[in-house]
Amino acid sequence: MEKEHGHGKHQYGMVIDLDKCTGCGTCMTACAAENNVSVRPDESDKQRSIAWMQLFKITNGKEFPHTEVSYFPRPCMHCNENGRGHHVSPCVSVCPPTATQLDLDTGIVSQIYTRCIGCRYCQAACPYKARYFNWWDGYFPKGKGLERYLSPEVSPRMRGVVEKCTFCHHRLMRAKTKAYAEGRREIEEGEYITACAEACPAQAITFGDLNNPKHKVSQLIKSPYAFRLLERLNTKPKVYYLSTKDWVRKMADNYLPGEFKPVTKIGG
Template sequence: MSLFSRFLDGWRKYRKPGYYEKFDYHWTMTVDLDKCTGCEACMMACQAENNIPVVGEDEVARGRELQWIRVERYWEGEYPNARLRFMPMMCQHCDAAPCETVCPVSATYHNQDGLNTQIYNRCIGTRSCAVYCPYEVRYFNYYDHGWDSPLEQQLNPDVTVRGKGVMEKCTFCIQRIRQAKDLAKDDDRRRVQDGEMQPACVQTCPTKALVFGDRNDPESQVSLSMDDPRSYRVLDELNTDSSVFYLKKVDA
């Protein structure tokens, strides 16, 4: 079987309805745009948790920013009646992810928890995944970014420090998921309880605009949030089957 057929087979398998119900978890996030104030605390929390370097103004001007979550701003109307809207945007962990089918070395693939994962030491830096991602949430390391002493002491030991030539993106803080699963196992529990772990952005958001949990649990906060009539997915018409749901802002 050719490499391409293997990718296609995997992609079809994940797309079958109910595929993830066989497994314990299907991690999902909801973002309530009515609660988001655009404070960007989620961005800072993500940066600190995941050892993301500050690349500097010049690199940002060249389109080489490194931020696993960004807060997009949209202006509506004209001054003085212009209205500002915010939309936090991170990897959507699509169940039919276009990035996965184009990676020539399977550095990005889907795991059984419904996460779109990235294997850093397999990535060869072709950046084809970033080209195919319609949400533009994959970021490339153009340099080995360093931390001036003593800033290296703030690095999170649970997260790899990525090097030059590697693609990276939001993992839903997989190190925290892993730790919560290990704790559940140590306590002889079959499952991680709802709310037991949260990614750094969810934990930090002061307005509780972000909700994270397991969609396979119909009673979880995220399942209830997903069922909100305001719920929608960004670029849903592309059939990426993403795992991030947005709740529409309510206009007065």
């Protein structure tokens, strides 16, 4: 498994330990609250509802009582490559107005709502369905007062644009601003973490700089149990998962019969 993130200075990434993940959905709520994601009266149409961090439920498919359930929290993967060896995410390579970019310094895939023309090409290009189209304006009816909890750090979106997880980019800005106030140019590990990583009550999500060998994330991804979603598309996502369960790891990609190799040797 290739785990280099050579490009750029920082490569922020995430490791989600699925053995710890309890499927509680706090990450989703924290994300929506942090990023002013609009909630509509009907959120059950999953083609239309917006969740930057989405929880997917999987089962091992075995009969009762051998059934097991597990969860995949899925943020934007912030892919480093488009699958054909180019240093550009699949969505970025197709965006006509350059409304989304792969930032070289941080590895974060941006999304500029005011630049987005709503063509949804990026949505089609994203293998992880991490991009969401605003079919409506945010739901803030007059007199309901819901706009009162909106955070000024993230722009509320309008109808007709695509949005997605930004690794809480504004928190990077917040951390930088704080560092500048203290006369530092660099930020420490832990000063910038995403809202989901911060909120997880079971500490299943770790966030940090994959390029910094001292950061916990860059150590965690060396585990033999570490994997990425649809790894063989070669999109080089910066979101890793850990699971000691073979059936969970097998779900992460499409394997031919007999092709999946369970972890046999632990260590290294």
